[in-house]
Amino acid sequence: MSTITAPMLPVGGSYTPGLLPTPEPSPQPADNRFISSRRKHTALAILSAFTAMLLFAGLAFHGYVAWIIAHPYVAPLTSNPMLAKGLNYTDVSFPSRSGKTTVHGWYIPASESGGPKPGRAIETAGTNPAQQTAATAALAANPSKRTVVFSHGYGANREETWVPMYELAGLLHRLQYNVLMFDYGYASTEDRSPATGGLEESKQLLAAVDYASSQGAEELIVWGFSMGAGTALQAALQTDQIDAMILDSLFLPSPESLFSNVRQHLDLPRYPSLPLIEWMLPFWTGTTFNNIPSKQVLETAYSIPTFIMHGTEDAKAPVETAKHIASGQFNPLSREWIVDGGKHELLFQSHPKEYIQRAALFLSQVDAARKSDI
Numbered sequence: 248m249s250t251i252t253a254p255m256l257p258v259g260g261s262y263t264p265g266l267l268p269t270p271e272p273s274p275q276p277a278d279n280r281f282i283s284s285r286r287k288h289t290a291l292a293i294l295s296a297f298t299a300m301l302l303f304a305g306l307a308f309h310g311y312v313a314w315i316i317a318h319p320y321v322a323p324l325t326s327n328p329m330l331a332k333g334l335n336y337t338d339v340s341f342p343s344r345s346g347k348t349t350v351h352g353w354y355i356p357a358s359e360s361g362g363p364k365p366g367r368a369i370e371t372a373g374t375n376p377a378q379q380t381a382a383t384a385a386l387a388a389n390p391s392k393r394t395v396v397f398s399h400g401y402g403a404n405r406e407e408t409w410v411p412m413y414e415l416a417g418l419l420h421r422l423q424y425n426v427l428m429f430d431y432g433y434a435s436t437e438d439r440s441p442a443t444g445g446l447e448e449s450k451q452l453l454a455a456v457d458y459a460s461s462q463g464a465e466e467l468i469v470w471g472f473s474m475g476a477g478t479a480l481q482a483a484l485q486t487d488q489i490d491a492m493i494l495d496s497l498f499l500p501s502p503e504s505l506f507s508n509v510r511q512h513l514d515l516p517r518y519p520s521l522p523l524i525e526w527m528l529p530f531w532t533g534t535t536f537n538n539i540p541s542k543q544v545l546e547t548a549y550s551i552p553t554f555i556m557h558g559t560e561d562a563k564a565p566v567e568t569a570k571h572i573a574s575g576q577f578n579p580l581s582r583e584w585i586v587d588g589g590k591h592e593l594l595f596q597s598h599p600k601e602y603i604q605r606a607a608l609f610l611s612q613v614d615a616a617r618k619s620d621i
Contacts (some may be wrong), residue, residue: 283307309523312509316524317441317531319402321434326406328355328428331413334420340437343457344450349438352405353457354462355416357391393614394425394464396455400473400592401442401498404434410495410595411471418603423609425464429455431475441532444500444539445474449481456488458589466490466617468610472592473564474498480544480572483551491552491580491613493606496574496592498564499541506564545571552580552608552616556602558589580612 314361328334336353397415398409405428406412416426431448432440443454450471459467468491471479476497483489498504506521529535545568553576557569566585573583585604586594595602 305519306523309520310527310530311529312513312515312520313524314531316509317433317443317528318439318503319433319442321402321404323436324404324406325408326413328353328416332417332420334416339429339458341454343432343456344453348432348440348447348451349435350429350432350454351435351437352427352452354458354469354579355420355426355428357393357420357423357425361610369489373476379616390463391423391425392463392465393423393468393471394427394445394459394462395419395468395564396427396452396459396468397429398452398475398479399431399434400475400496401433403472405430407472407592410571410592414595415470418607422607424468424610425459427455427459431478443532444536445478445481446534446538447480448474449485452478452482453486453488456486457480460488466614468493468613470495472496474500477541477544480547480549481540483549489551490555490617491609491618492549493554493609494556494569495556495594496561497555497569499544499568500536500542502536504564505536511562519548529583546575548575548577549581550578552578552609552613554582554584554606556584556586556594556605558586558591558594559592560588561591563591580616581611582609587619 251478263502328336328480334355336355338351339354340349340351342348397405397412399405399412412428416428419426419502429451430436431442431451433440433442442448456467456469467489469479469482469489470551471477472495476492476494477499479489479492479494480497480499502521502525505524506515506517509515509520509524525536553573555576557564557566559566569583570585573581577620
């Protein structure tokens, strides 16, 4: 009879591998794994969307800043030469030298009795045709051959009341100068165009010079303010029709000067704000800073007399730029006036008597030199 022996169990609770089956892990429901994966993908999608939204908002914001730079707010005209100073004037308009824009302004003849001669510009006077013909004939009898063209600053129009422009127009009128005041395209209410850092504006200024010449100007001075002064320097690179320049608080557009002025209104970091604004400006202006001849202006010794006036506390246009340009001028009549404590475009207001005396002396010397050359 055979004996069946029962298997021996481990003694003392010990475990012998292979004797008992290895326990399997509890299976995780498939639904739980799907829910966990979906949550991860949702969180990643939300994070990506949020990041994209921040990037888009940043781009949109800097695009808006660039648009504002190209289309600055300019207050409408509030007066005119007759209302402000009792000066007869004529509304004039003419095409820019580029042919892309139209310029609108006021022509103030040196003689109280007249208006401009017929020219290629579109003209409208506040008199009937018979009166305008008589006025033109009176002026033609003894017309002034000297004209000053005002070149206003960025963010302003032809009035630029804080300078104040009407006071200067009245002064020049008493000195027997014709005066041409006009709006750059970014300040125009009739034919608005974007600001281009002086590229198109210099063509508009040259058109104003052409118009003044068409009215008989033989001595032509451009009196510029802020970016209008920088634009005058750009225009003088392109013509020999300008006989002298007065440059008040001159501003040359560059990435550095642009960012410095933006920072006065918005506390933006230099990076990435400046590169983004530079990149987006051409979308609104059609040009880049590389096309603006700022370096050429800084290195040019102009052959004509140039009077540069600038304040040491100018927060918008560095006084060092004005000093650098002034130091490079070699015409014997060129000069500079650095006003201690002077602020941007407020030199007339802070030193009215000296401002007028210095400007009048410069003009008289330019006139005397021209007559001696005739």
